[in-house]
Amino acid sequence: MSTTPPAMLPATTPFHPVGPVVTAMPFVIGIGAAFALQAVLPGMVGPYYSRVIGDIGIAMILAVSLNIVNGMTGQFSIGHAGFMTIGGYAAGMITYYGSFFLWNGASVHGGFLGSGEWLFAVSCIVGGLVAALMGYVVGLPSLRLRGDYLAIVTLGFGEILRVVLQQTNKVLDDAEAIRTAGWSQWFPPPVGAAIGFAGIPKYTNLFWIYTFVTITVVVAYRLKQSSLGRAMISIREDEIAAQAMGVNIARQKVLAFVMAAFFAGVAGGLFAHEKGVIISPKDAGFQRSFDYVIMTVLGGRGSITGVMLAATILTALPELLRDFDQYRLIVFALLLIVMMLVRPQGLFGIHEIWHFGRKRR
Template sequence: MTPLPAASLDLRPSWGEIALRGGLPILVSLALPFLLHFVVGPALGPYPTKLLVDVGIAIILAVSLNIVNGFTGQFSIGHAGFMAIGAYTAASVTYYGSMLIWETAERQAGFLPAGEWLLCGGCLVGGAVAAVFGYLVGLPSLRLRGDYLAIVTLGFGEIIRVLLQQTNSQLFSSDEIREAGRRELFPPPLGGALGFSDIPKYGTLFWVFTFAVLTIWVSYRLKVSAAGRAYLSIREDEVAARSIGIDITKYKVRAFVIAAFLAGIAGGLYAHSGVILSPKDAGFQRSFDVVIMVVLGGMGSISGTTLAAIILTLLPELLRDLQQYRLIIYALVLIVMMIVRPQGLFGVHEIWEFFGHKRLGTRRGGRT
């Protein structure tokens, strides 16, 4: 047999083919945010639009957690911690940024005004900061597994929550910000227990679904590639994975970093969706909501977790009157699921595999 690198060279497609086969579907899928923003949103009105924004954010959170919990088989229940880090970071960037540049944190009108690009940058910075924490939390995953790792991630979320409570009060005018000294700026002025308010409402359908589509795209490309197989092999059997040369350290930490980055972006969008950020957002409750989405949708199934994120975000709205029983219903649904279908709705598979289509990743020969 020829060595793999040489064999790879022979089978290499051209950049044109890559652009056509890979780039085109992505461009088409990026039409979705435009459609939602300009057609669906205005047609539905403000309240359903807000719900759709929540759905989009839930999709990013669930699909990103699926990379850790589903693909790699690590049990993380601190996802809200990463989200909160991203949220506070992005909120600081846009709020204080707007204050310093434009003297006000009011939302700017129009489609994609300068302020919204500040949001885009803020989300990416928020994601990057969350990714650094993802690296730190990923390290113990090398030594701990199962319940013990879950405890560490849970503790991480709680630490973030407590730290956020200890932050300074928010600065509400540009003069205050310019004159702030070390006492006001350290710990950073993120509002403490009172919360971070007046964040410009840039979390539009366009941005939320642009990032949601990109998240699904990143997650899918990971899944149907050599990297995705490596993640799954770690979930299946670490000893066997190591014996065939998989660097499980690298892949575990990388899964945490990617998931944290995407959760940070989700947090950034959440912060700008018209809420007052509070330390509670880093808490256990929110992490658990995301875990339930992944478990119900199927550990490892991107389409399954997406569907679960949509359903579980809309369900409380449909069952308005049952709001206070939501947790009881959650618990019951989980118990029933664990008994009837422990692998989740779709297991590791994607929805279309149940309709006779082979998983793209296992298709013989040809394109993968």
């Protein structure tokens, strides 16, 4: 553990009127694009494809955020689905029980961008914060553990969460019961035990998914360019050298965990409110975490666009392979092995997509 606190560079850039505009630009463009997507796409391609595109967005948030821990900081977490699930449950509790208190029922309230959707957006962010808190707790052992041992602790976290979520109370499903519920019904939280949290109003749509994708990607990209991100990358490259250069390793690692967990929690909120999904304890298990680990490795270590591409491919591929029937997952597994063998550095390596037009350095 480092002995001296890191010397943060003072902000030396003078104020520039264009600054805030430039800062806000990617968000504006991204959210605008999400709006356009929501307006045009479902009518054009039908519910099935827009659902797959939505799933791709959620996978992107999860994979890009996991990439902060696994790709940039070089730690190895295989409990990402745990953060997603806890965020999803937290967000679901807010919208489900919140709807009862506000509107006396858990059905979808208000239209596109109506009051129900704003409650949902807030719940996703709260879900993210709850997950971030868990991320802090799970990140702490990373101060003591390295590499695979850390991976195993994160895996253990996901499995413990799965069992604990099975011990929760039944979902309370009418306004009267909710008002009169005593402590024993609120703790453990009434989120449906093994069957999952049924009844959450289904607010998720392409607009909200891609709005959060934009936020995640822009934050991850700016992080990568910032001194914080450079410090994280230095930990990945050589922990001891980084420490010698004055990087506070402990703080950076925990920070990476907290950030990744936050976005995973947001994605969990989106997941829990998606139509045709019941969030259940099973989601916290390690098998779903593997999906996102695969995406980060396939995308390339720390390459944000590479990971986004990998999330797209790996989410769409099983759907494309539907016609293979029972051979579907066999083909998927074979492709995975072959991709690893042929491109061990991932699709983009450490590069971003726009590095490819230029001459390789």
